[in-house]
Amino acid sequence: MPSVNKPVEAGQRDLFPAALAVFLTIYLLQTCFVGYFLIDWRHLNSIIFFFGFELIFIGIAFDITESLFALFARPHRTPSLSSLDHYPPVALLMTVCDDCNPARWPALIQNYPNYCVYILDDSQDPHERKLVDRSGYPVVRRSNRLAFKAGNLNHWLKHYGHLYEYFVVLDSDSLIAPDFIQQVVRFAEHPANRSIAIFQSYIHPVDARTIFSRVLGSMAKIRFYIFDRFANRTGLVLSWGHNQLLRMKAIREAGGYCESITPEDTSLSLALSEIGYSIRLVDVTSYDTDPPDILSFLRRITRWAGQTAEVFSQPWRGASLRLKLLLSHHLYTYTIHNVYLGLLIYTAWGFDSRGISPLKLIEFLGSHMQVLWIWTLVLAELSILWLLQLLLRFHLGRLAGISTRDFFEHMLLATALHSFAGLSMDLAVLRAIFGKRMDFVPTNTKITLLKERPAHLTKDIVFWLAASGLILSGMSLRNPLLFFGLNGLWIFFWVASPLTLLLFHRDRFGPGRVI
Amino acid sequence: MKFFSRLSLQGMLIFILAALLLPALALGTLGYFDASAQEDNLAQVRLQVNQINQLINQSVSSPFYLSPRVFEPCDPATLDQINLPANWQIKYQTPHSGRAACEWVYLVDGARTAADGWSDYDRKLTNRIYYQSDGSVLATDEFFTLDESGQLVCVKQRRYETLNVDECYSEAGELISIDPRDNLFSPLPPMLYWFSYR
Numbered sequence: 001m002p003s004v005n006k007p008v009e010a011g012q013r014d015l016f017p018a019a020l021a022v023f024l025t026i027y028l029l030q031t032c033f034v035g036y037f038l039i040d041w042r043h044l045n046s047i048i049f050f051f052g053f054e055l056i057f058i059g060i061a062f063d064i065t066e067s068l069f070a071l072f073a074r075p076h077r078t079p080s081l082s083s084l085d086h087y088p089p090v091a092l093l094m095t096v097c098d099d100c101n102p103a104r105w106p107a108l109i110q111n112y113p114n115y116c117v118y119i120l121d122d123s124q125d126p127h128e129r130k131l132v133d134r135s136g137y138p139v140v141r142r143s144n145r146l147a148f149k150a151g152n153l154n155h156w157l158k159h160y161g162h163l164y165e166y167f168v169v170l171d172s173d174s175l176i177a178p179d180f181i182q183q184v185v186r187f188a189e190h191p192a193n194r195s196i197a198i199f200q201s202y203i204h205p206v207d208a209r210t211i212f213s214r215v216l217g218s219m220a221k222i223r224f225y226i227f228d229r230f231a232n233r234t235g236l237v238l239s240w241g242h243n244q245l246l247r248m249k250a251i252r253e254a255g256g257y258c259e260s261i262t263p264e265d266t267s268l269s270l271a272l273s274e275i276g277y278s279i280r281l282v283d284v285t286s287y288d289t290d291p292p293d294i295l296s297f298l299r300r301i302t303r304w305a306g307q308t309a310e311v312f313s314q315p316w317r318g319a320s321l322r323l324k325l326l327l328s329h330h331l332y333t334y335t336i337h338n339v340y341l342g343l344l345i346y347t348a349w350g351f352d353s354r355g356i357s358p359l360k361l362i363e364f365l366g367s368h369m370q371v372l373w374i375w376t377l378v379l380a381e382l383s384i385l386w387l388l389q390l391l392l393r394f395h396l397g398r399l400a401g402i403s404t405r406d407f408f409e410h411m412l413l414a415t416a417l418h419s420f421a422g423l424s425m426d427l428a429v430l431r432a433i434f435g436k437r438m439d440f441v442p443t444n445t446k447i448t449l450l451k452e453r454p455a456h457l458t459k460d461i462v463f464w465l466a467a468s469g470l471i472l473s474g475m476s477l478r479n480p481l482l483f484f485g486l487n488g489l490w491i492f493f494w495v496a497s498p499l500t501l502l503l504f505h506r507d508r509f510g511p512g513r514v515i
Numbered sequence: 516m517k518f519f520s521r522l523s524l525q526g527m528l529i530f531i532l533a534a535l536l537l538p539a540l541a542l543g544t545l546g547y548f549d550a551s552a553q554e555d556n557l558a559q560v561r562l563q564v565n566q567i568n569q570l571i572n573q574s575v576s577s578p579f580y581l582s583p584r585v586f587e588p589c590d591p592a593t594l595d596q597i598n599l600p601a602n603w604q605i606k607y608q609t610p611h612s613g614r615a616a617c618e619w620v621y622l623v624d625g626a627r628t629a630a631d632g633w634s635d636y637d638r639k640l641t642n643r644i645y646y647q648s649d650g651s652v653l654a655t656d657e658f659f660t661l662d663e664s665g666q667l668v669c670v671k672q673r674r675y676e677t678l679n680v681d682e683c684y685s686e687a688g689e690l691i692s693i694d695p696r697d698n699l700f701s702p703l704p705p706m707l708y709w710f711s712y713r
Contacts, residue, residue, distance in 0.1 A: 042553075
């Protein structure tokens with residue numbers, strides 16, 4: 001009889017209803033406060049702003065809710081066995097697609113007594129195929145690359161799936177400890193976890209060889225700190241597609257991976273939820289790499305954005321309400337930059353502050369205080385909101401063990417990346433909305449297509465130049481007051497984004513080094 | 516709950532947006548009707564003030580209008596030469612503050628209707644105050660208002676006391692600006708990407 005660990009937090013409450021209530025409260029309070037005080041319903045400018053604000057408030061309310069729960073809730077502890085009395089057969093699958101990483105192969109040796117390793121190779125490059133053949137592990141290939149990773153995994157499931165009770169999916173850059181299978185099977189074998197189909201490990205970044213990669217991955221600790229206390233406690237967890245153990249019975253019941261859309265991880269999460277299975281982030285650590293530069297980052301974020309939009313092409317009736325909400329939030333995060341940019345351009349051109357210097361503005365406010373005090377109230381409220389979000393995140397970062405320098409460096413990089421990558425994300429989302437399937441290119445592929453060389457950034461640079469020009473000309477010709485205050489800061493980060501990105505690529509310049 | 520789980524993913528997205536924007540829409544509709552009511556109210560008060568203004572301009576006349584004689588409104592004797600309807604009366608008084616040297620208070624059937632303030636510098640009309648029947652101030656016109664640097668801001672600036680609204684009129688009598696908030700842009704909410712951790 002296997003020994004059973006009691007969960008550390010026995011009888012932990014489901015926090016989803018509470019989180020929903022907090023989210024709605026924050027959102028409605030913001031709506032009423034700004035709607036009542038700031039908006040002048042006689043002015044079109046004001047009304048346009050209100051609806052723009054409403055869209056942004058959704059994200060702010062989610063963000064603050066997430067931070068508050070991360071601050072006050074206890075982490076979720078999934079029950080696990082302290083030891084195993086039998087060892088169900090486990091397959092360890094590493095998916096490869098022109099991105100093989102021989103340095104990771106030694107880590108496939110596990111101290112679990114009943115496992116087999118397979119390399120599922122979708123590579124097209126003959127050199128890559130030869131390299132994979134030298135791995136010493138069984139290599140499974142198919143005659144085509146239909147349905148990308150989902151097709152690759154289904155091909156294996158069809159031929160070998162019946163031999164195993166569980167399988168672990170790794171990407172080519174995944175790194176796991178020798179006891180990874182041992183640890184994660186203890187969770188899967190616990191009788192209380194029968195309805196959990198996927199046991200997702202914490203994935204920390206490793207091998208950060210560039211400044212860009214190091215800074216990008218520096219927030220992993222806060223990510224898991226929040227996930228453990230918010231997503232895991234509210235059931236808002238989707239499969240991340242790798243570094244995870246999957247229950248074969250559940251995957252077979254779900255009919256394997258969905259091949260009609262490219263995000264095989266998300267579609268599997270939804271399909272599993274339709275038949276009553278869930279996904280859980282468990283306290284097992286694994287590693288992978290973050291993109292080393294802006295090109296890899298763009299490849300990854302546009303793929304994520306497009307894949308998220310692609311999921312919406314299917315109805316998913318009967319799937320979990322929570323996962324649907326989470327996906328709606330994901331799509332929101334990939335598109336909300338348009339509202340900011342739209343409002344900035346509108347602010348630059350829609351308001352006329354010519355001839356009003358900051359000093360004059362203060363005098364102006366003073367002389368019209370009986371009319372304008374509410375404007376200053378909202379200004380103060382939004383400034384406090386900025387500060388609250390910043391302090392909450394900063395405090396959570398400290399609790400998760402993130403240094404002040406890492407926190408602010410990441411903030412700077414994230415802002416530049418999301419400002420600069422806006423058009424690429426939009427195009428990916430639009431393509432998916434209009435029914436074009438994503439071309440699945442792994443983040444770390446070694447095949448650098450011509451279109452993915454630095455020239456690929458041309459459209460982003462042109463877009464950045466056009467948008468910056470539009471904002472700056474509006475600020476110069478119509479609304480010079482925008483140079484001051486919080487909006488000015490926003491614009492500064494937006495306009496400076498290419499320079500910021502160059503700063504984070506400073507180690508890539510030099511003899512023989514090209515981005 | 517069953518309704519939500521049967522809802523398609525697209526339907527869910529539309530439902531969330533609709534549900535979250537519904538309070539904004541409700542607030543917007545209420546705000547719009549409230550603003551329309553205020554606009555109607557302002558239009559009504561503006562009409563009332565314009566009628567009083569027109570009545571004074573039509574009813575009060577003087578024989579020295581367009582004559583080369585220097586007009587001295589702050590000499591009480593000047594009032595004797597002003598022509599008025601029978602039920603009108605002008606009361607001369609000296610204000611305690613402001614840039615007016617003297618004031619003419621117009622009484623119609625004994626009720627205070629308006630008051631003109633005459634400049635202490637060039638004896639031009641500097642302001643006109645309009646009163647309601649209960650004696651409270653309805654609106655005030657300030658003529659040739661200047662800013663701190665001496666620049667002309669408005670040929671006529673009207674303030675509606677009860678509505679807390681300012682209007683600025685050009686020399687041609689056109690309304691050129693109503694609200695100082697026209698000049699103000701809105702502060703944007705916090706950037707979400709600042710706190711992204713992926």
